[in-house]
Amino acid sequence: MDASRFRALRLAVPAVLLSCSLALVAGCSDSKSAAGQEDRADTTQAAAPRASSDLQDDYLKVIKDVLPSVVQIQARSDLGSGVVFDNKGHIVTNAHVVGSEKTFQVTTANNEQPLTAKLVFAYPEQDLAVIKLDSVPGGLKAAKFADSAKVQVGQIVLAMGSPLGLSSSVTQGIVSATGRTVSEGQTGGGTGATIANMIQTSAAINPGNSGGALVDLDGQVIGIPTLAATDPDLGDSAAPGIGFAIPSSMVKTVADQIVQEGRVTDSGRAALGITGRTVVDDDFQPAGVAVVEVQNGGAADKAGLEAGDIITRLGDTDITSITSLSEALASDRPGDRTKVSYTRDGTEESVDVTLGEQ
Template sequence: MGFFKDDFYSTKVKRSSREPSGSWNRPSRWGRQNSALKIALVSSLASSVLVASLFYLTVDRPKSGAAAPALSSSVSAGYDTNEAIISAAAKVGPVVVSVINQTQSGSAKNEASIAEGTSLGSGVIFLKQKGKAYMITNAHVIADSVKLQVVLSNGTKKTATVVGKDTITDLAVLETDDKGINQVADIGDSGKLRKGETVIAVGNPLGFSDSLSNGIVSNLKTTVPISLNQDGVYDWEEEVIQISAPINPGNSGGALVNLNGQVVGINSMKVADTSVEGIGFSIPIDDAMPIVDQLMEHGKIKRPYLGVYSMDLSIYLDNKADSEDEAPSDDGDAEASPNSNGDDDDVPAGDELVIPDGVTDGAVVLEAVGPAKAAGLAFNDIIVSLDGHPISSTLDLRKYLYTKTQIGDTLDITYYRDGKKGELSVKLVEKTENDG
């Protein structure tokens, strides 16, 4: 008997019920054709089931309880982001100005130059009051200025004056009349930024006014070393927002903006590494505004003053090692190191630096003035701690002084002089412009 009976799927009464028992009837031609058709249909159905089963067993499927993959929405998301960028740019555009600085030396470093003795930067209008408009910019943008102008987004030029500046934070405030200025920046909250968030940088790069670039927040808090007087020696560290949007010369002082059109940072070229492309840094607006408030009130930032000019002990040791390596190999008359026997009488105090064994970090005093001199600090003293906090460099000294102390505080200093450990206290006073 075959696998399929002719009447397996038939709804008719079986032929055997109508024929006498034991009789055999030869199938008709139609019956044979109908049987072949049924076999073909069933074979086709079985093949389909087999293929479906194999596909089910081999295809990758979500695990039990896992959500099914969502359909791509990149087209819609991209359109929304573009519209948000356009809207944010339109909102912030009128409050970003170009800053033209006519300098004394003709070399405002790191900024775009449009003529001999003239450089360009950017600024952000943040306040209008009593007929005046006020702008935030970078301190280095207005360095060595003789004459300052701001150019509004509509091309109007205005003479500007400096309300205050601070080289440590690289921030400054400018003032001009408010005629024709109808809008101020919407100040946002940089603390709410998220890594990967889209932002735009608006400014005056390379002299192209009202220019913008977009990118993402690469790092919410990046610490970068900077040179305060731009002499190539790093003497401060700045905590900044790292972004993928490049900050080019002339863009300094411009706005970093979120997609709501709110200013969340002040861009700075000063902290950028010119050897790196496609990266930028911005001073968080949460850090900038307290400085701006003090500049508006006092014209400067009031900081405690110690009165010490110093260098890193590690730099001294490196230079000394290099000098010894370069010395003639046949020089057998070189004196022993003054700290080899610890005898203070071998080397008069102040003539040569005496470094105790095991001391490799600290700040070497090059000159003590003001409060430090009055308290007894002297040339070649090696400062190793302030208030019990270890000091390994001049940068450590400055950061502790500016972030952990206040004017009028008494600072306890631990130091080495001629190889011997000492301690003294200094009362900090207010730093003035003449203190350098």
């Protein structure tokens, strides 16, 4: 929720070039052609308001259907949003919204008075959490979650949540990109998670939107808004139109496990099984990840990596920092086999590693 943990990216917007040469040729035709053009122009002008009205009707229907499933979550010192996951009172949100708190005040669309809720489980590695209402009110409506693998760039989307505490707010945009890997900061309550396959959107995402819903025009949640970008060249002020959402398929996978098991049992996130820290070279530039501790029985341990080794490459990716290592691992799956290059006592070595699970 805090802007200090957001990352800056640039969004390239393609321009469309239209040619009027055919229209100019038609304008030189006889009067019957000209009359036909006028008829077509009238038809086009009549169709434009209808198309606009149809799109507006779509917006209104989606908002009416989905907004009752989006709630406001108040922790002791933080405020965010959540999405009703089922009719039993489970609500999915971001881990950074719940922070270290265990109890919450939740305001639903149909209740002016806040309801109490308790934490079920938080999974900071994916920045997701589930809380549960102590008492389920009548009319609580679970959201529908889409298959985020089918999300397409250019889709119109609506972001719903409580930006800056303004509950039940809606903003509009498009899907700007898919498959983004984004690392959160750890300042201001951030989890420091590196999250793969995020959906980038131009819909406005502001503090308080975190944990809310990114929705398509079919009224299905395609993602959970989590991050908004900042521009370091502007003093880390907001970079308008660049926000990120955790894809709905991942949200559903994690939330289902938490609801059924009380924790995450199968994260799908690859891990080396080490504790590491970034090291710098003589010019004070990031130059690799030093292994501080090796998890007993983990992937690195089985491959023979030791404390003091400096990892410089994972597969085809150069590793210069903890963040770059996390981002490289985000594109892999547990069980994948990859090569790790490292230095030990000044000697460059490499080893094949079968990745474990985080």
